[in-house]
Structure formats: C-alpha cells, structure tokens
Amino acid sequence: MQLQTALFSSLALSQCASQISLSPTWDLLGPFQIGTREAEWGADPLSFHGGFQSLTLENTTFPSSLPINGSATWSTTTLSRTPTLSNSSRGTISVSFNNTNWDILRSTYGWSGIQFQAWARGGIELCAEETVVVYVVGANEFWIDDRQYFGGDMYAYKRAPLVVKLGRGKHKIDIRVTHDIRAFGGGMPPSVGVEVDARIAKGGLVAVEEEIVVSDLVAGRLAGKWVSLPVRNEETEGWIEVLEVSGGDVCKFTKVSIGEGYLPLGIAPGQSRPVKFLVEGIGFNSSALAVKIKYRLGNGGKENWVSARKPFATVVSLELPQKYTFLHPSGIVSYAVLRPPPSIASCDPHPNNILPILLVFHGAGVEADSDQSKSQYDGMPDLCSWVVIPSGVTTWSGDDWHIWGFADVEAGIKAIPQWMKDTNWNGQGIDLHKWVITGHSNGGQGAWYALTHRNDKIIAAAPLSGYLSIPAYVPYCMWHESDPKKKSVVFASLNSYKHELLAENMVGTPIIQQHGQDDDNVPVFHSRRMSQLITEAGWKTDYWEIPGRVHWWEGVMLDGGLSPFLRHYLEDSPTIAELPSKFSIITANPADMGSRGGIVIDQLSAPDQLGRIDVEVFDSLWHIRVSNIRRWHFEKPRSSRSRFPTRVIIDDQELEVPSQPEYWFICSLDLKWSVVSNSDWKLEERVGQQWGSLGAYLSTKGPFNIYLPQESATSPYYAEVASGISRNLFQYFAADSEISSNLFSPNTTVGNSIFIGFPEDLGVSLSDIGQEFPISKSKAAVFLRDASGYRRRYQIEPGMGLIYLYPLPKGGLGIVIWGADEVGLRSAARLFPLRTGVGQPDFVLLGREAGWSGVGGVRAMGMFDFSWNISSGAYV
Incomplete structure (x- = not known):
C-alpha cells in the first residue's frame, strides 16, 4: 500500500502552485521505548521487522512496551506551516501519543519513563528535478526515498543541512523521532516538535552570512582579527575549490591563514566548511564586514565570486563586555566574551597589579554573545577581575564543556594577551593561571x-x-536489555564526566553552591547530593537553596551569598589555597586531567577503571599510595599551593625526585617503581591526547581528515557516510573536515584522521605505529587479540560493523569505521561521537541485532591499555 491518500491531497502535479511543497499530513507510528542517548546504538524495535522504511499502513500494530495493551499503532499529525517563498517549504510536525499512560510511567521511572521514540512519514513534492537543501531540526535520523541520513540537528543549529538531488514528483521522508529530556524538557504529556525545512538550492558555492564569526568593533578596533565564514557546496556532483578571500572597500585582509597550503580549499558535493582568514585593517567608521570569495567548480572550471556581509556589533568602550575571536586547537575560529577590569576599580591587594579571571560557563542553548549573557555581571561593575565568558564553540558547548568545549575555554584564555596587543590595552594585567569559576x-x-x-x-x-x-x-534504566558486562563497559567510558565519582579532587578548594528550591529543570537533588559527597570526602561547601526560585531568574548569578563570595576570592584573597597535608587525585582519563598538587597522571594500568593517588605531605617528603596508575610525573605548580618534595615514598619505595625537567615515575609488571627520563616510550605507547574513549578524537590539534577507500568509486554509500560524518562534525561542533580519497600520509597529515575502511586499505602500515595492532581482518573474519593474547575470531556476517581508535605517529589519533556491507558501515558510523552521554568505548564490534537491541547486539567492545592492547575488562 502506498502512503495514505491524504498525504499529498493538496499537491497536484498539474497545478504546481509552488516549486517545492511538504505534505500537509504525516503518518506516525509509535511510541516505543528508548533509553537516554541510546539511539546512536541503533535500538530501534522496528528494525526487527525489516525497518520502518519497509512498512506500510497495512502493517497495523507492533509490539511495544509503552502503549496500552502493548501495541503501537498508526496515527496522523498535521504540518504546521511557516509562510515561505515558492522556492521553499517549511513547517513543524508535533509528535505525541495519547495511547500511553504517561503519568504511571513517570511516577515509576521518572523522566526516563517519558522518553520515547517513534517514526513519522511525510513527503516532498517537486515540480521539476531539483537540487534541494533539507533541514530536519529536532531529530537525529531521517530517510529520503529509502536513503539513510544520520545525525540530523537535535539542537536546532541549522548549520549543516543535507544537499540532495530529487526528481520531479513525490518523495518519501521518514523521520525517526526521539524524545530526549535534555533537548526537549520534561513537560507532560511528552511531545516533540520536529521542523522540516526544504529549499531549492541556489547552486554553486553559498556563503552563510548569518553564521559569520567575527569580533565586536570596540572603539574603532576589532577585538580579534580572526574571522570565519561558513560556505556550502550546493552541487550534488563536482567539487568546489575556494581560491581566494578578499575584503570590500571597508577592510583589508592578509593572505589566508595558518601554514602553507590552506588554499585552495576543497569542498565536496553537499559539504559545508568554515573558511577562516585574518582581517588586518578596518576603517574607523566601518559599519559592516564585507567579504568576497573566489571559487572554481571542478578542475579547470569557470571562476566565480560569492560575497557576504555582516554588520559589526559595536562597543563604545574597551572596558565593556565584548566579543573577541581566536583559534580553537582544531584550527577553527571561535570566540569568547571578555569584560576587562574597569579603571574605576581599586585593586590594591593584587601583586604587581595582576588580576585573576572570573570564568563563567553558560548553560545549554545559551549564546555567550547574547545581551543576557553579557549583562549578567552588570551588578558588579567595579569588580577587580577579568570576566571571561567562553562560547565553548556552540550554544550547547559542543560536548557539555568536556574535551572539545574545555579546549575552547583554555584557548580563549590563552588568547587574551593577543587581545591586549590588538587593542593597545594599558590597564591592569592578567594571571592566566588563576581562575574563580562559576x-x-x-x-x-x-x-x-x-x-x-x-x-x-x-x-x-x-x-x-x-x-x-x-x-x-536522566537515568539509563530504559535501555534495551543486554549482558551486564556490556553495560559496564558503556558506563566505564563515561567515568571522566561522572563528577560524583571525582568529588575528592575538590578537597582544598573553596566552593559555594546555590540552587533554586523549586527547580523543575535540574532538580535541586543534584546540588544536595554533591554537597553530601564533598562532605564525605572530608571537605565542605557553602550551600544555599533559594526558596520559591525555579531554574532561572534575573539575578541568579549574583543573588544570595554569591556577590560577597566572588568579591572575597577575586579581591580580598585572590590566591590558590594550599592543599591539605592529605589529599587525593582521582582520574578516569589522563588526557583530560590537569595537575593537582603538581602531580600529573600520564597512564593508567587498566583503562576501564578509575586510577587514584593518595598523598600525605611531610615537608619535603611525600608519602604516596597509588592505585591503577602506571606512569606519572610532577609538574611544579605555578602557585604555592603545595610544598614541592625532594623525595617521595611510593607504596613503601623511597625515591629521589629528579631535578631535570622531564622524567616519569613508572611501575613495572612486578609492581616496582622507578624513575625514567627516556621519552622513547611515547613512540609506541598510548600517550597524551590519545587517551580516552572514542570521544578522544575531539582533542585534535588540526582539522579532521576523512579518508575514503578505493572501492568508494563503485560503492557510493562510502562517500555518503564520509559526507554524513563531515556534516555532523560541522553541525554539532562547528568543526572543519577534509574529505579525501588519497592514501594516508603520516608525514604530511595534521590533525586526527577518520578512516572509512581498515587502515591498511587506506595507506596506513603497521610500521607507521611501530607495533602489531590487536584488531585485524581477513576476507572471512574479524580478529581481536584479547588481554591474554588469545586471537578471537568473529565470522563476517551481513550487518556487521566495527568502529575503533587507532594510534597514528607523533601522538596522532585515528578512528576506523568499517562495515561488512552498507548496513554494517552505517551502523558503525552512527557511533561516531556527536552527543555526550552515549558511552562509546575505544572499540565496538556490532552485530546485525544492534539494529533493534542496541548494546545487546554488540559482539565485542572495550578499551585499549597503555600499550594499545585490549584491556582485560573488555567484553570479548
């Protein structure tokens, strides 16, 4: 049976009142159970029945654990249209279900019980063959004419749409809808609004003016010289090369960017990329940034120009909050908001007139550059500090202020001295290593x-x-059933972000907590629980609950005891407190852990459990007890918070602390500690930013490189997967990526790499990493060498997919994505990290069953240890 007859009832091809139109009525099928952030694992019950794409209205009911009588059935919803021009069509479908007793589910399972998934089917009609730009906002998976597109746009960025060529007539759109509490809230009854926006493509290279990243114009000067202009290739065939960037009459640009060879910049069909450049001269009375980009379609094609213009936000005084730009470690242009210390402030207690930083992290969906954000400390205009409000690159901070977002924080702070030079600042100085955070x-x-x-x-x-x-x-209790050990691997990969496990790391730091007592967004339980855990760790917080207040209110950043607390530690006592004579360090991931008491952990023994160091200080002698730590060193703190030792007793072994700048304490297999200064271990062992789960790829120090295998020429889905990864990187992180069918070159590649296929099929040899890797493949099987050295064999079967981290030379990192077929490759690719909380470990081998059972369909998964061997805690 075809789509319901009403689906296109108002769309007659003979009339063609509009070049493009979305169907007015959409069919829904659901609801079905889904756990917190589980969709990336598959976990779609309809996959068991052949997938929603194969179903028609004749398939009437399906088993489901949520609705009354245990059956999910078809229903309909209408498109709430937004007025548009004839070359576009836009509207929102509301997805909700009245066949479920949501009150009972919520009363039993809390917010977990009212999360659901469902499918919606509608369509697009075209009067002629067209290239179409499609945005699907509020969903992370959709299909057009039975072609899958994963990633979507859960957070309404509208940064990286799909570009697809469609023929004349009707085209089916299937959207997988997931009700995620963090994205949509916990309102009752639960519902999701999904916006669909389809536009006829302009063709060629399109400059996205509204997404230009540029500094404020402050007293006639740009607060930062870096500018980013996103562009999109709105062709479905043929690459575009960006050849030149220049300015209009109001500004002059330098040659583009960092390092040789930035231009020409290749942009694949349908791909979006940010073009970055420096602005050297701006006229004092300039009102807007004018940009021209010269590009060429294909090799030897005609050269064209595209232009963009963005009005400057102007700030009249250098002492007011202002937006400045800088380079994120990945090489993209980011921004933060800076409020320099006012000249009216009296800052006598600060040595050498060097002031600390008040570092302010914004909430989810908040633009750091908004008026609300910039004005939140107007009530303290004379505060003796540098107020820094980082963007985290995106309004959701990419990954919740973790790897990607926190790298942005530190890059923004590091860029402030350059801001001082660019603006001729002659006021108070800054201590880049002293932060009061909120x-x-x-x-x-x-x-x-x-x-x-x-x-x-x-x-x-x-x-x-x-x-x-x-x-x-939102607890994970509604995930599909699986072996408990599989779940333990998933949860272990989240340990670095489970702050309740790391409470001992806060001992010694003054803390004030504040929470609205009636908060229905983040329940006050969270603050109460952390206060209790910190007490049990041997420390305390100054804890405030504000009666009658909900999640947000005007003054939330300064009310209660906040203002005197901030003034005291920024003005009266702007020093980092000395640690207690007994303190601890706990880590789950050495890559994202800084120093504590001058101690830096370099390697864990077992990567899937917490490591800890307990310290007792006796003047220049430190007694140290170690658990699950293989390698660590001292990094002498810039502050005087710890008396630096000359000798240490590590697990009853006494050792001298070397005076040379580079050394490590290392534990041998027989549990003996020694000191080494030879750094050759970095060539073959897991080092630095290579640590962490699959999300470690976000620690790249350059653009992402996506490599396609040679068979991509005959199997177009390889290129589709690569394009999807690039689109998702730009959508969720504003990250840049280069798609290439060239072989990998360890000598020229900068940044982290993504291999669509096994590394040896893409030019990576084992000699590049200096050792045999524990994952390999033959024509018939995938092999994993487990912690005991046993080579386990997994017969290749339809729907099998594999994703894993791979070490590259010079501390680089790769992600390998392989599939036995198209289904398997797409299944593995959806685990490429986009959202926090999914829990992807270092490697995952998926079976076909993952389509409906999620983690339950995993064949093997786990972590790699310090020597890139599979950990004993893995599921194999």
Whole structure:
C-alpha cells in the first residue's frame, strides 16, 4: 500500500502552485521505548521487522512496551506551516501519543519513563528535478526515498543541512523521532516538535552570512582579527575549490591563514566548511564586514565570486563586555566574551597589579554573545577581575564543556594577551593561571568539570543549579536489555564526566553552591547530593537553596551569598589555597586531567577503571599510595599551593625526585617503581591526547581528515557516510573536515584522521605505529587479540560493523569505521561521537541485532591499555 491518500491531497502535479511543497499530513507510528542517548546504538524495535522504511499502513500494530495493551499503532499529525517563498517549504510536525499512560510511567521511572521514540512519514513534492537543501531540526535520523541520513540537528543549529538531488514528483521522508529530556524538557504529556525545512538550492558555492564569526568593533578596533565564514557546496556532483578571500572597500585582509597550503580549499558535493582568514585593517567608521570569495567548480572550471556581509556589533568602550575571536586547537575560529577590569576599580591587594579571571560557563542553548549573557555581571561593575565568558564553540558547548568545549575555554584564555596587543590595552594585567569559576545549569556542570579536572588553577568555585552528570540527570534504566558486562563497559567510558565519582579532587578548594528550591529543570537533588559527597570526602561547601526560585531568574548569578563570595576570592584573597597535608587525585582519563598538587597522571594500568593517588605531605617528603596508575610525573605548580618534595615514598619505595625537567615515575609488571627520563616510550605507547574513549578524537590539534577507500568509486554509500560524518562534525561542533580519497600520509597529515575502511586499505602500515595492532581482518573474519593474547575470531556476517581508535605517529589519533556491507558501515558510523552521554568505548564490534537491541547486539567492545592492547575488562 502506498502512503495514505491524504498525504499529498493538496499537491497536484498539474497545478504546481509552488516549486517545492511538504505534505500537509504525516503518518506516525509509535511510541516505543528508548533509553537516554541510546539511539546512536541503533535500538530501534522496528528494525526487527525489516525497518520502518519497509512498512506500510497495512502493517497495523507492533509490539511495544509503552502503549496500552502493548501495541503501537498508526496515527496522523498535521504540518504546521511557516509562510515561505515558492522556492521553499517549511513547517513543524508535533509528535505525541495519547495511547500511553504517561503519568504511571513517570511516577515509576521518572523522566526516563517519558522518553520515547517513534517514526513519522511525510513527503516532498517537486515540480521539476531539483537540487534541494533539507533541514530536519529536532531529530537525529531521517530517510529520503529509502536513503539513510544520520545525525540530523537535535539542537536546532541549522548549520549543516543535507544537499540532495530529487526528481520531479513525490518523495518519501521518514523521520525517526526521539524524545530526549535534555533537548526537549520534561513537560507532560511528552511531545516533540520536529521542523522540516526544504529549499531549492541556489547552486554553486553559498556563503552563510548569518553564521559569520567575527569580533565586536570596540572603539574603532576589532577585538580579534580572526574571522570565519561558513560556505556550502550546493552541487550534488563536482567539487568546489575556494581560491581566494578578499575584503570590500571597508577592510583589508592578509593572505589566508595558518601554514602553507590552506588554499585552495576543497569542498565536496553537499559539504559545508568554515573558511577562516585574518582581517588586518578596518576603517574607523566601518559599519559592516564585507567579504568576497573566489571559487572554481571542478578542475579547470569557470571562476566565480560569492560575497557576504555582516554588520559589526559595536562597543563604545574597551572596558565593556565584548566579543573577541581566536583559534580553537582544531584550527577553527571561535570566540569568547571578555569584560576587562574597569579603571574605576581599586585593586590594591593584587601583586604587581595582576588580576585573576572570573570564568563563567553558560548553560545549554545559551549564546555567550547574547545581551543576557553579557549583562549578567552588570551588578558588579567595579569588580577587580577579568570576566571571561567562553562560547565553548556552540550554544550547547559542543560536548557539555568536556574535551572539545574545555579546549575552547583554555584557548580563549590563552588568547587574551593577543587581545591586549590588538587593542593597545594599558590597564591592569592578567594571571592566566588563576581562575574563580562559576556557571549555571549546564554551565554549573561545567564548573564541576573544571573543579575536578583543572584543580591547580582554581582559586574558588560557584557551581549554580548544575547537574551531577548525564547518567544522573536522566537515568539509563530504559535501555534495551543486554549482558551486564556490556553495560559496564558503556558506563566505564563515561567515568571522566561522572563528577560524583571525582568529588575528592575538590578537597582544598573553596566552593559555594546555590540552587533554586523549586527547580523543575535540574532538580535541586543534584546540588544536595554533591554537597553530601564533598562532605564525605572530608571537605565542605557553602550551600544555599533559594526558596520559591525555579531554574532561572534575573539575578541568579549574583543573588544570595554569591556577590560577597566572588568579591572575597577575586579581591580580598585572590590566591590558590594550599592543599591539605592529605589529599587525593582521582582520574578516569589522563588526557583530560590537569595537575593537582603538581602531580600529573600520564597512564593508567587498566583503562576501564578509575586510577587514584593518595598523598600525605611531610615537608619535603611525600608519602604516596597509588592505585591503577602506571606512569606519572610532577609538574611544579605555578602557585604555592603545595610544598614541592625532594623525595617521595611510593607504596613503601623511597625515591629521589629528579631535578631535570622531564622524567616519569613508572611501575613495572612486578609492581616496582622507578624513575625514567627516556621519552622513547611515547613512540609506541598510548600517550597524551590519545587517551580516552572514542570521544578522544575531539582533542585534535588540526582539522579532521576523512579518508575514503578505493572501492568508494563503485560503492557510493562510502562517500555518503564520509559526507554524513563531515556534516555532523560541522553541525554539532562547528568543526572543519577534509574529505579525501588519497592514501594516508603520516608525514604530511595534521590533525586526527577518520578512516572509512581498515587502515591498511587506506595507506596506513603497521610500521607507521611501530607495533602489531590487536584488531585485524581477513576476507572471512574479524580478529581481536584479547588481554591474554588469545586471537578471537568473529565470522563476517551481513550487518556487521566495527568502529575503533587507532594510534597514528607523533601522538596522532585515528578512528576506523568499517562495515561488512552498507548496513554494517552505517551502523558503525552512527557511533561516531556527536552527543555526550552515549558511552562509546575505544572499540565496538556490532552485530546485525544492534539494529533493534542496541548494546545487546554488540559482539565485542572495550578499551585499549597503555600499550594499545585490549584491556582485560573488555567484553570479548
């Protein structure tokens, strides 16, 4: 049976009142159970029945654990249209279900019980063959004419749409809808609004003016010279090369960018990429940034120009909050908001007139550059500090202020001396290594992350209405059933972001907590629980609950005890407190953990459990007890918070602390500690930013490189997967990526690499990494060498997919994505990290059953240890 007859009832091809139109009525099928952030694992019950794409209205009911009588059935909803021009069509479908007793589910399982998934089917009609730009907002998976597109746009960025060629007539759109509490809230009855926006493509290269990243114009000067202009190739065939960037009459540009060879910049069909450049001269009375980009379609094609223009936001005084730009470690242009210390402030206690930083983390969905954000400290206009409000690159901070978002925080702080030069600042100086941190909601969680991961830099902290961790926010109890060991691997990969496990890292730092007592967004339980855990760790917080207040209110950043707390630690006592004579360091991931008491952990023994160091200080002698730590060293703190030792007793072994700048304490297999200064271990062992789960790829120090295998020429779905990954990187992180069918070159590649296929099929040899890797493949099987050295064999079968981290030379990192067929490749690719809380370990081998059972369909998964061998805690 075809789509219901009403689906296109108002769309007659003979009339063609509009070039493009969305169907007015949409069919729904659901609801079905889904756990928190489980969709990336598959976990679609309809996959068991052949997939929603194969179903028609004749298939009437399907088993489901949510609706009354255990049956999900078809229903309909209408498109709420938004007026548009004839070359576009846009509207929102509301997805909700009245065949479920949501009150009972919520009363039993809390927010977990009212999360659901469902499918919606509608369509697009075209009067002629067209290239179409499609946005699907509020969903992370959709299909057009039975072609899958994963990633979507859960957070309404509208940064990276799909570009697809469609013929004349009707085209089916199937959208997988997931009700995620963090994205849509916990209102009753639960519902999701999904916006569909389809436009006829302009063709060629399109400059996205509304997404230009440029500094404010402050007293006639740009607060930062870096500018980013996103562009999109609106062709479905043929690459575009960006050849030149120049300015209009109002500004002059330098040659583009960092390093040789930035231009020409290749943009694949349908791909979106940010073009970055420096602006050297701006006229004093300039009102807008004018940009021209010269490009060429295909090799030897005609050269064309595209232009963009963005009005400057102007700030009259250098002492007011202002937006400045800088380079994120990945090489893209980011921004933060800076309020320099006012000249009216009296800052006598500060040595050499060097002031600390008040670091403010914004909440989810908040633009750091908004008026609300910029004005939140207007009530303290004479504060003796540098107020820094990082963007985290995106309004959701990419990954909740973790790897990607926190790298942006530190890059923004590091860029302030350049801001001083660019603006001829002659006021108070700045101490880049002394922070008072605060943040609200997701920003409060970001403050917990900073406290537990960068403790040696923090004077004091004020987490406001923040949640403990993602698993504590909306519990994972509704995930599909699986072997408990599989679940343990998933949860272990989230340990670095479970701040409740890291509470001991906060001991010694002054903390104030504040939370609205009637908060229905982040329940006050989270703050109460953290206060209790910190007490049990041997420390205490100054804890405030505000009666009658909900999640947000005007003054939330300064009310209660906040203002005197901030003034005290920024003005009266702007020093990092000395640690107690007994303190501990706990880490789950050495890559995202800074120093504490000058101690830096380099390697864990077992990567899937927490490591800890307990310290007792006796003047120049430190007694140290170690658990699950293989390698560590001292990084002498810039502050005087710890008396630096000359000798240490590690697990009853006494050792001298070397005087040379580079050395490590290392534990041998027979549990003996020694000191080494030879750094050759970095060539073959897991080092630095290579640590972490699959999300470690976000620690790239350059653009992402996506490599296609040679068979991509005959199997177009390889290129589709690569294009989808690039689109998702730009959508969720504003990250840049290069798609290439060239062989990998270890000598020229900068940044982290993504291999669509096994590394040896893409030019990577084992000699590049200096050792045999524990994952390999033959024509018939995939092999995993487990912790005992046993080579386990997994017969290749339809629907099998594999994704894993892979070490590259010079501390680089790769992600390998392989599939036995198209289904398997797409199944593995959806685990490429986009959202926090999914819990992807270092490697995952998926079977076909993952389509409906999620983690239950995993054949093997786990972590790699310090020597890139599979950990004994893996599921194999």
